[in-house]
Amino acid sequence: MLSKRIKHCHTSLAAVGMICMMCGTTPGWTGDPTSAAYCQENDRILWFITITDTHIGARGSQDTDNLSWVVHEGKNVINPSFIVLSGDITDSTNGNLFGYPNGPYQSEWDEYQTTLDITQTGINAGNFFDFPGNHDAYSDPTFSYYLSNSIQGQITGQTQPSWTRELGGSKYHFLGTNTSANDGSAFSLFFPYGDNAGLDAEELSYIESELSLHTDADLTLVFGHHPIEETDNSDDTWLFYGAPEFAALLEDYGVSSYVYGHTHRFSEAFFTQGVEYETTTPYTITPGVFYININSLGKAEDDYLNVTAIDCNGISMVTHGIDSWPVVMITTPMDRNLGKNAHPLLGYTVPNGRNNPLRALLFDPNVSACMAEYRIDSEAVWYAMSRAETNQNLWEAAWDTSALNEGVHTVEVRATGSEGTVQTDMISVYVSGERKILPPAIITYILW
Amino acid sequence: MKKIITIVFLLIWLPPVMCAEEKEKVDHVERGKAYFKSGFYQLTPKHRQIEAKEQYIQAVKELKQAIAANPDDEVAYRYLARVYAVQKKPAEAATAYQKVIALNPWDVDTYVLAALALVESQQYNRAVKTLQAAKEYTDDNMVLLKIDGYIAKIEGYRNSKEVSDVK
Numbered sequence: 001m002l003s004k005r006i007k008h009c010h011t012s013l014a015a016v017g018m019i020c021m022m023c024g025t026t027p028g029w030t031g032d033p034t035s036a037a038y039c040q041e042n043d044r045i046l047w048f049i050t051i052t053d054t055h056i057g058a059r060g061s062q063d064t065d066n067l068s069w070v071v072h073e074g075k076n077v078i079n080p081s082f083i084v085l086s087g088d089i090t091d092s093t094n095g096n097l098f099g100y101p102n103g104p105y106q107s108e109w110d111e112y113q114t115t116l117d118i119t120q121t122g123i124n125a126g127n128f129f130d131f132p133g134n135h136d137a138y139s140d141p142t143f144s145y146y147l148s149n150s151i152q153g154q155i156t157g158q159t160q161p162s163w164t165r166e167l168g169g170s171k172y173h174f175l176g177t178n179t180s181a182n183d184g185s186a187f188s189l190f191f192p193y194g195d196n197a198g199l200d201a202e203e204l205s206y207i208e209s210e211l212s213l214h215t216d217a218d219l220t221l222v223f224g225h226h227p228i229e230e231t232d233n234s235d236d237t238w239l240f241y242g243a244p245e246f247a248a249l250l251e252d253y254g255v256s257s258y259v260y261g262h263t264h265r266f267s268e269a270f271f272t273q274g275v276e277y278e279t280t281t282p283y284t285i286t287p288g289v290f291y292i293n294i295n296s297l298g299k300a301e302d303d304y305l306n307v308t309a310i311d312c313n314g315i316s317m318v319t320h321g322i323d324s325w326p327v328v329m330i331t332t333p334m335d336r337n338l339g340k341n342a343h344p345l346l347g348y349t350v351p352n353g354r355n356n357p358l359r360a361l362l363f364d365p366n367v368s369a370c371m372a373e374y375r376i377d378s379e380a381v382w383y384a385m386s387r388a389e390t391n392q393n394l395w396e397a398a399w400d401t402s403a404l405n406e407g408v409h410t411v412e413v414r415a416t417g418s419e420g421t422v423q424t425d426m427i428s429v430y431v432s433g434e435r436k437i438l439p440p441a442i443i444t445y446i447l448w
Numbered sequence: 449m450k451k452i453i454t455i456v457f458l459l460i461w462l463p464p465v466m467c468a469e470e471k472e473k474v475d476h477v478e479r480g481k482a483y484f485k486s487g488f489y490q491l492t493p494k495h496r497q498i499e500a501k502e503q504y505i506q507a508v509k510e511l512k513q514a515i516a517a518n519p520d521d522e523v524a525y526r527y528l529a530r531v532y533a534v535q536k537k538p539a540e541a542a543t544a545y546q547k548v549i550a551l552n553p554w555d556v557d558t559y560v561l562a563a564l565a566l567v568e569s570q571q572y573n574r575a576v577k578t579l580q581a582a583k584e585y586t587d588d589n590m591v592l593l594k595i596d597g598y599i600a601k602i603e604g605y606r607n608s609k610e611v612s613d614v615k
Contacts, residue, residue: 096564097605098598102533106492140489148493188557189591234590 031173031220033256033287034347036314036334040357042388042396044168045331047309047361049074050084050223052261053296055135056115057091057108059099063298064115069322070297070305071121071128078307078327078363079393081165083123086176086261087133087225089150091298092187101138101187101194109149116151125155131176132159133225133262134195134237141184152176160203162210164217172310173217175210177246178203179226179239179260192237197226199242204249211253218313220255226262227293229274236263244276244283256315256345257290259306264296266303266319270339287344294319309361314346318425326364328372328415328425332357335427336408342430350401352433358399358411360385360425366418367392374413376404382414404431476517477524480510484531507531522551529561538568546578556582556591563598570614572606 054067075083089112092103116123130153132146140146147153152161159178164171181196182203188194199207211220227238228246239246250258258271271291273284295303306319307329314334318327333356336346350356364370372395373382388394399411412426487503508531514524529544545562548555559582566575579599583592 097567097601098560098564100560100564100598102561102564106495109493142489144489145493186557189560189594190556190586190588191590 031214031217031254031256032313033219033254033289033345035218036346036348037312038314038333038348038350038357039312041168041312042357042359042394043390044170044313045309045311045359045361045391045394046081046165046167046172047078047307047329048080048082048084049078050086050259050294050306050308051297051304052086052225052294053088053133053264053298053300053304054085054112055088055091055296055298056112057094057103057105058298059093059095059097063091064111066297066304066322067112067115068117071116071123073365074305074322075121075123077325077365080127080307082127082129082163082174084174084176084223084259085128085130086223086259086294087131087180088135088261088296088298089130089132089146090136092135092138101135103138104136104140104145106145106149109145113149118151123151125151126163128152129161129163129174129176129223131161131178131223131225132180134180134193134197137180137182137184138194139184139186141182143178158206160206160210162213164214167310170218170313171214171216173211173214173220175207175220175222177207177222177224179224191234192240195237196240197237198240199246204242204245207246208249208253211249211255219310219315220253221257221259221308221315222250222255222289224258224260227260228258228271228291230277231263233263233265238277240277243274244281247274247283247285250289251285255289257292259290259292259294259308261294261296263293264300265293266295267291267293268317268319268339269293270343290315290317290339290343290345292317292319292339297322307361307363311359316427324423325419325421326362326367326370326415326417326423328360328362328413328423330358330360330411330413330425330427332359333411333427333429336430337428349430349432350399352401352404352406352431354398354400354402356399356401358385358397358413359388360395360413360415361393362395362415363393364415364417369418371416372413374399374411376411377409378412385413401431406432476510476514477521477527480507480514480524480531481527483507483510484527484534488534501535504531504535508535520551522548525551526558529565533561533565538565539571541565542569542571542574549578549581554585556586556595559585560595560598563602567602567605572602572613574613575602 056063090108092101094105128151130150136146161176164173179197185194228243230238269291270288272288275282294306297304302321303319305322308317309331311331316331318329333350334346372385375382385395385397414424416422483503484507487500491500511524511528525544525547529541532541542562542565548558559578563575563578579595
């Protein structure tokens with residue numbers, strides 16, 4: 001099922017000449033998570049939104065208010081390629097006093113569909129990928145409510161959506177996994193709370209078949225509801241079965257990231273190893289995957305709107321609350337500390353030169369009235385960026401690194417929104433090579 | 449001789465009859481479950497509510513027959529409670545859940561389901577007592593904390609709404 005593919009990555013830098021990167025695949029990989037390239041081209045960018053744990057039906061109105069914002073204003077302003085909803089679509093409580101899931105409730109799914117407002121928002125199975133979480137699985141062994149009422153379930157008849165995007169000759173594969181229990185257990189107060197989460201043989205087989213179907217993808221990103229392995233919180237559940245096999249697939253197919261919800265917390269990490277439940281047998285993923293936990297849109301206070309961009313095969317992310325503009329995210333160069341310091345998926349450094357591309361996406365209801373600037377290493381001076389002609393949300397600059405020493409530096413972009421609100425994004429990069437600017441004494445000698 | 453013949457006759461005749469009766473008991477439960485599942489998992493998600501309601505009515509009939517034949521049938525009471533809850537008959541659901549508890553007092557989760565149904569039918573005192581009773585059947589601290597939390601929510605709700613138990 002595995003095939004070798006040689007990918008040729010090419011970047012060009014005006015100051016120090018052309019740099020040509022040959023990215024060889026690791027034997028067994030199909031997608032190449034290390035294929036990020038430092039490109040001058042500004043038209044190889046796509047972005048999307050990930051949300052999770054909407055818990056439609058929970059007590060109060062945050063569930064529907066927040067989801068409504070995402071699919072109306074959020075979608076209109078950010079204009080994502082698609083939206084992912086990674087589980088716990090409904091609450092299965094119907095707002096009962098205890099918050100005790102005793103559903104499923106058709107009324108919650110009706111409310112979900114009403115909130116999506118598909119005739120106004122344009123939400124459809126080609127741009128909205130929802131899959132079940134444990135709250136959608138309680139007391140529903142065949143996921144009948146999910147299959148009859150969700151955007152994906154109604155069209156595909158399945159619980160694990162798979163889709164692609166193509167851009168500028170590159171192909172990206174995305175896969176949602178159903179990590180929820182398949183036994184239809186009711187919720188319980190006792191661990192594991194009726195949530196016998198995991199991936200069974202059939203689900204793993206489908207995941208593998210989809211991964212192998214898209215062996216020509218440049219990048220593969222996977223979504224699920226549960227963490228892959230145990231957390232340090234006793235309220236959490238995770239993949240009790242199928243985790244080592246799942247990890248093997250993530251490794252074998254060169255998956256770049258696993259994004260999940262369930263815990264109602266936010267974290268960015270890099271997953272390289274885990275321990276199988278009960279057997280405690282360790283397993284690894286090499287080189288590892290970005291391991292991003294997004295907070296609950298329906299119940300949390302912040303960190304529940306994730307915007308991810310792919311720019312020349314480099315991945316960037318920002319995660320924060322809703323109803324707050326502008327949203328800004330540096331897409332090039334790629335952050336070397338996403339998930340962990342000096343993560344191994346970044347295959348390039350920023351060369352020491354005068355014309356390094358710096359790009360950032362900026363989203364605002366009135367983006368033409370916005371401004372973007374950047375600075376290096378938190379210095380006092382900010383440098384203006386200009387809006388790309390072909391993409392109203394893209395701001396760019398030519399970054400001169402020739403005066404920087406070799407080593408780690410920070411790049412910060414400050415976006416001023418149309419109403420004066422300021423938002424920033426900061427990344428770390430490694431600038432390589434010696435300083436190219438001659439000291440004054442040498443210049444004087446040459447002139448003389 | 450007559451006694452021997454009678455005994456032999458009973459040994460031959462009784463088992464099939466008993467089996468048939470047992471089968472009938474099981475059939476009522478299974479039929480009740482099937483009606484419920486048809487209405488709940490096949491019809492309701494497809495917005496065929498009128499047909500689903502008919503299924504629930506049939507489910508109740510079957511389950512009641514099962515209970516009439518065997519008043520200690522926990523499964524029948526459990527499904528009956530479920531059907532009543534779906535039919536939005538919380539008082540009847542609470543009664544059925546409490547039968548389950550009586551038959552299986554160690555099922556702590558059913559106390560919570562019963563309490564929810566009691567709250568929905570405005571029987572707050574009984575809901576609190578039901579939850580307090582549940583605490584006798586577990587020593588899991590996390591569960592005990594959650595139950596205490598539920599009790600506090602009932603008290604808070606009752607006080608904030610200034611509602612009282614139905615008479």
